[in-house]
Amino acid sequence: MTKGKNNDPAKMSIEEKLEALYNLQRTDSEIDNLRILRGELPLEVQDLEDALAGLETRVAKLNSELEKMNADIAAEKEKISNSKELIKKYEDQQNKVRNNREYESLMKEVEFQTLEIELSEKKIKQSQEDIKAKEELIEASKEKIEETKADLEHKKSELDEITKENEKEEADLIKKSEKLADSIEPRLLTAYKRIRSNARNGLAVVPVERDACGGCFNKIPPQRQLDIRSRKKIIVCEFCGRILVDPELDEEKAKENAEKRKAEEEKKKKPRKKTSRKRTTTKKK
Numbered sequence: 001m002t003k004g005k006n007n008d009p010a011k012m013s014i015e016e017k018l019e020a021l022y023n024l025q026r027t028d029s030e031i032d033n034l035r036i037l038r039g040e041l042p043l044e045v046q047d048l049e050d051a052l053a054g055l056e057t058r059v060a061k062l063n064s065e066l067e068k069m070n071a072d073i074a075a076e077k078e079k080i081s082n083s084k085e086l087i088k089k090y091e092d093q094q095n096k097v098r099n100n101r102e103y104e105s106l107m108k109e110v111e112f113q114t115l116e117i118e119l120s121e122k123k124i125k126q127s128q129e130d131i132k133a134k135e136e137l138i139e140a141s142k143e144k145i146e147e148t149k150a151d152l153e154h155k156k157s158e159l160d161e162i163t164k165e166n167e168k169e170e171a172d173l174i175k176k177s178e179k180l181a182d183s184i185e186p187r188l189l190t191a192y193k194r195i196r197s198n199a200r201n202g203l204a205v206v207p208v209e210r211d212a213c214g215g216c217f218n219k220i221p222p223q224r225q226l227d228i229r230s231r232k233k234i235i236v237c238e239f240c241g242r243i244l245v246d247p248e249l250d251e252e253k254a255k256e257n258a259e260k261r262k263a264e265e266e267k268k269k270k271p272r273k274k275t276s277r278k279r280t281t282t283k284k285k
Contacts, residue, residue: 009185015231017184018205021192022249024180025205031173032202034166041159048152055145062138069127069134076120076127083113083120188234195241206237207247216240 012020090106090113097103181189195204199215206214208228213220218239220228228235229246236243 009183009188012183012185014233017188018231018234018243018245019249020180020184021188021205021243022207022245024177024184024192025196025203027173027177027180028196029202031170031177034170034173037166038159038162041155041162045152045155045159048148048155052145052148052152055141055148059138059141059145062134062141066131066134066138069131073124073127076124079120080117083116087113192243195243199240199242203242205243205245207245207249209247213237213240213242213244215242220244 009017009020087110090110094103094106097106184192192204196202201215203215208214208220208225211219211222211225216237216239218237220237224235227233228244229248231246234243
């Protein structure tokens with residue numbers, strides 16, 4: 001831990017900057033872990049909401065198509081009615097014609113209107129079949145909507161339950177993260193966020209573990225490790241671009257290592273037990 005910390009991010013030493021970044025990373029990782037506890041539920045809820053919206057849009061579209069088809073049927077029925085009136089008119093005129101030419105012309109008009117009626121009837125029949133198919137689709141979609149709504153309600157209930165359990169802890173961690181972020185200079189914070197968003201596991205700041213990067217696990221040369229331990233400059237992994245820090249910055253890790261070293265030193269200092277043989281003395285008579 002560094003002593004006499006600076007509150008002004010611009011005046012902080014490199015060691016203080018590294019420590020602030022590492023603390024921010026650990027806090028953000030805790031938030032990530034809480035969100036992982038929710039599992040795939042948020043994504044499942046989102047998928048169900050999207051599916052529900054899609055089904056409702058589909059039903060609305062089908063209903064719109066039904067309205068258009070019914071309007072088309074009404075228009076074709078109107079055409080049939082008009083054609084029948086014209087046929088009646090032409091047939092009446094046939095009784096009053098003076099020559100064959102006029103009669104044949106009227107006959108052609110009657111035939112044309114008869115064909116128009118047949119065409120309209122065919123269109124009506126096709127539209128009615130299409131309406132039946134679409135009505136079946138609407139019914140199936142409505143059933144699917146009810147199923148999706150039930151699934152969504154169940155998943156939301158599960159998610160709310162898990163969220164309530166960790167809500168306070170997550171809110172506290174978010175506040176802590178924001179406070180830590182405020183203590184870091186904007187340039188470094190921007191770099192941290194960029195690296196974190198590109199990292200698959202959300203790790204932007206990692207310690208050196210077993211002579212390797214704690215993010216991508218590529219080996220780090222000994223001289224570079226010395227530079228990292230000196231905490232005199234910010235060093236990034238040449239393989240993954242993560243910010244590398246001395247593992248001793250982690251208080252728990254440092255404490256663990258100190259206890260380990262202490263145990264080893266005590267073991268070395270402990271004197272070896274000498275085995276002494278008892279001398280047997282014989283009394284002289």
